[in-house]
Amino acid sequence: MNTTVGPYELVRLIASGGQGQVYLGYDARLCRQVAIKIRPLPEGRAMRRTVMREARLVASLNDERIVKIFDVIETPAHLALVMAYVPGTDLEHLLGHVSLSLASTLKLACDVAVALAAASQIGLVHGDIKASNVLVSEAGGICLADFGTAAIPSSPEAALAGGSLSALAPEHVLGEPVDLRTDLFALGRLLHRMLTGEHAFPMTLQAAERALAASRYELPALTEWESHSGHPPALAALVRRLLQAEPARRPQDTHLVRRELRTLRLECSLLSEPGLQAQAAPYFRPESATEEPLDIPDEFGQISGRRRAGMELRSLWRQRMPVSGAARAALALMLVGGMAGIMWWTRPAQSVIEVDLADIEISPSAVSVLRVTADDVLGLVSRELEQRLPGVRLLGAARPSVIYGDGDLPLPAAAKLSVQLRCGDDFCLLVMQRGLLPGEHRVQRLLVADAAPERWSDEIRQMVVAVYPAE
Incomplete structure (x- = not known):
């Protein structure tokens, strides 16, 4: 039985639906x-x-509220x-076990709206906003999954087969x-369900078609x-405006929706209600193997990435290399010797920096407007350190570095770089400190909370230059 997809080993089945299976x-x-x-x-x-164009578009998205695509x-x-x-x-599993607090509902809706805003900036429509596509992380964060459904034209029957009846809009019914x-x-349908515990429209195809084709909707549960x-x-x-039958009568973008949801979140922050992480924690998916067999199409395991690369290299060798066996052997020795010499003379210095994410504090209202995550900040710091200090090895919270040289030699003691990020309602304070002594190579920057990623990159570049000046 095949249990691989290219270079990836499959562990267990997570979910299965009308549009494919998801594996760990x-x-x-x-x-x-x-x-x-x-998916087929x-x-x-x-x-x-x-479909491939949609996949590339989704892969270009860089928002912590959207599940990142690594490979296709x-x-x-x-x-x-x-x-x-x-x-x-x-969210589908969660709603089957618990009634969400108003605070949890508003956080979910606000984060989904922010994810839609990020996608709309590159002209991408999700097309299937349903509870099972809203993931709740162990930290209580939100990730929107399964973008790109709109790439495949679908009828209401196809939507039913895909389990997406809860995301149908009048446009789907009317073609x-x-x-x-x-x-x-x-999103309005999702909000209605989280608030009332009931679907806004019938969950059988014929009844849903009749209801969605109406000129206006009665929402008795709301x-x-x-x-x-x-x-x-x-x-x-707001839910009623989102659920207008005519698209022209709904909000035309996410700006107003996000602003209203943020205002409501601030008002509800005064209430003593359980947060999303506390409500979701008892229902997190067990991280253990399952007895269900992995039914993987054999075509995925026929040629792994490593084997495919080896085949391509061997083909190139046969096309370009000399015919004589002795000539090939001599050329191979020359190549190996040359590469060894290059690696010896160009091996980088093994200086080591341990990056410590000392403090992160982000207010609830800042979460909905921030355009970078803590991981993004660390990634930018790592990149600038590697460009500023060629050959450096990064440890700690930073991404690991790959270095060449004598791996059995002891590494020097790591220097410390502390990074702090604190975001209030309107501004973020980013601090870098090199070393342990107060004031030793310490710099800080104040940025508006919704600053563009390019602005964060520029500020972090300047901070790294200030913390590690040319010697």
């Missing part, structure tokens, strides 16, 4: 877990090109998307084009929810 995988090259979704490819080269593996009949693995649970407003309609004291009328009003 392991990348031995980078020593990390990954999630691998295997549509027929026709034009549709396949569309294509076979004649299937497509495997290799993604970041998010331990925790999904009209979908856009960001379609995703906002689905009306009942709104009648209870302590439930903000502004939130019910």
Whole structure:
């Protein structure tokens, strides 16, 4: 039985649905877990090109609220998307066990809206905003998964087969084009379910088609929810605007939606309600193997990445190298000797810096506007250190560095670089300190909370230059 997809080893099945299966995988090259979704490819080269284009678009997204795509593996009949693995649970599973607090509901809705805003900046429509595609991490964060469904034209019947009836919009029923407003309609449906515990529309295909084709919608469960004291009328009003039958009458972008959700979150922060992480923790997915067999198409295991690369190199060798065996042997010795000499003379110095993420403090309101994550900041610091100090080896919170040289020689003691990140409602304070003594090569920068990633990159570059001046 095949248990590999290219260079990735499959561990267990996570979920299965009408559009494919999702597996927990392991990348031995980078020593990390990954999630691998295997889905059948549509027929026709034009549709396949569309799917691949969507996959490349999703891979270009860099937002902590969107599951990152690392790799795409294509076979004649299937497509495997290799993604970041998010331990925790999904919203569908969570809603089956607990009624979310208002604070948890608003955090979820706000983070989904921010993810949609990031996708809309590159013209990407999700097309399937449903509870099972909203992942809740073990830290209580939100990740939106399974982008690109809109790349494949679907009828209501196809939506039903994919388990996406809860994300249907009037545009799907009427066969009209979908856009960001379609995703906002689905967000309204998701909000309605989190608030009331009930779906806004029937969950059978024929009844859903009739309901969604109406010119206006009655939402009795939302009306009942709104009648209870302590439930903000502004939130019910927002849900009704999101669930307008005509796209022109819905919010036209995410800006106003996010602003209203942030305002409601600030108001609800005064309430003593359990947060999302506390409510979700008892229902996190067990991190253990399953007895369910791994049913992987054999075509994925036929040629691994390493074997394929070896075949290509051998083919090139046969085409370009001399025919004589003696000549080949002599040329091989020359190449090996030359490479060894180059590695010896150009090996980098083994200076070592331990990067310590000393302090992270981000206010709830800043989470919804920040355009970089703590991991992004560390990645930028690592990049600038490697460019500023060629040959440096990074340890600690920074990404590990690969160095060449005498691996059995002891490394020198690591120098310390402390990084602190504190974000309030409007501003972020970033601090770097080299060494342990107060004031020793210490710099700090104040940035607006929604500063562009390019601005963060420029500021971090200047800070690294200040902390490690030319000697």
